[in-house]
Amino acid sequence: MITYDSVSKIYGSGPGAVTALDNVSFHIEKGEVVVFLGPSGCGKTTTLRLTNRLDSITRGTITIGGRDINEQDPVRLRQSMGYVIQEIGLFPNKTIAQNIAVVPRMLGWSKDKISERTDELLRMVQLDPALYRDRYPAELSGGQQQRIGVARGLAADPEILLMDEPFGAIDPINREQIQDEFLKVQEKLKKTIAFVSHDIHEAIKMGDKIALFSEGRLIQYDTPEMILTQPKNKFVADFVGSDRALKVLGLMRVRDAMNPVPLNIIQGDTLAPAAIGFLEEKKRRYGVVVDGGKPVGFVSLKDLKFETGPVRDVATPFPVMAQGRQPLRDALSMMLMHDLILLCVIDGNGDFIGTVSYQNIQRAILDVYSDETEDRDVTR
Ligand SMILES: Nc1ncnc2c1ncn2[C@@H]1O[C@H](COP(=O)(O)OP(=O)(O)OP(=O)(O)O)[C@@H](O)[C@H]1O
16 A cells, blocks of 8 residues: 655764664555654654655655655545554644544535535544534543544545554553554444554554664564564564563464363363363363353362362352453453462353463463474463
8 A cells, every 4th residue: 555665764964964764665554554663763754754755855756555745645545545643733723523523524515415524533532522612622532632633534434544553642641541442442343443552552552563673764664463473673672671572462362372272171060079180180170160161260189188068168259350352461461360270261241261271371482483484382
């Protein structure tokens, strides 16, 4: 969709010239979120501003859908892309609805269509249109204003969205929430997004790919997983941090690491003496009791010793359970917090789908880090 071909940007000339971007080439696929990441001054914002011709390219070309942007009218080009920036840039004397409608009005949309679209966008960013459309920006919190910035960027339903640290000014808790909401919206809309960030956590979470820059050069362009597990050089390894194995846990899902067929499953109606025999045969001290497909709790050999009835009556309920789609990091955190050696995993209906142990987690990380060509032991 967007192709950067040997793009350089030099500000000024002579001895004071600054090379902001140095011979950068990469391609953003349609529907993909690419995060431009790197330390301050590495060229992230410049790359974004060249894309919508807010700045001009010194050398090289940028094409969108195969068309050179320099051959397009800059105003049209800008209108065809959403642009969301950290400073938000809402007009203080316009209402929220008027702020969102800026581009659709320029494009000559009818009043009814604009009004409908405004309400739709407000709902999309979790703000009730009845409450917010006629308010002024100063009457909104920072996080709410930022949501309006996102809504405005999406107003004319552009295929491409350029976002420059869009959630940078929001406190960490609200930022997590707005990132989650944005990812949900993106799952539906499938926009092509270039997203500037200096936060590795945000890049891992938001990006289908990460473009990591340093001093105007593109150092590595890869999926978050590859950036974390196969850093191309010391700069990348240092930038992602020595805790990158832990960051990988944030990328992986519980489902990817769990054991879907643990040996110690006991059906709820099994009588205690039979359950003891079963656990002894499997050489397990604990069993996971499942009844009608739903997890019930743990039983230990000790618990069962003097019992005669079905295990479902003596099982100790799980203090917490993980959902298969949760990040593996959450599962590890639950196990540490609740002092569990095994975590039960359920699907969206609450049905049992597997268990996770510390060993499963370790194995999953090792699998990601091991060379693709090595033989792997896939039995868990
Ligand atoms: N208008 C300008 N005139 C001169 N130099 C500029 C201009 N804009 C950017 N630069 C320089 O170009 C380099 C890249 O800047 P850019 O804003 O792209 O960095 P960035 O990676 O977005 O940084 P930050 O995270 O701090 O926003 C920097 O050295 C910056 O000082």
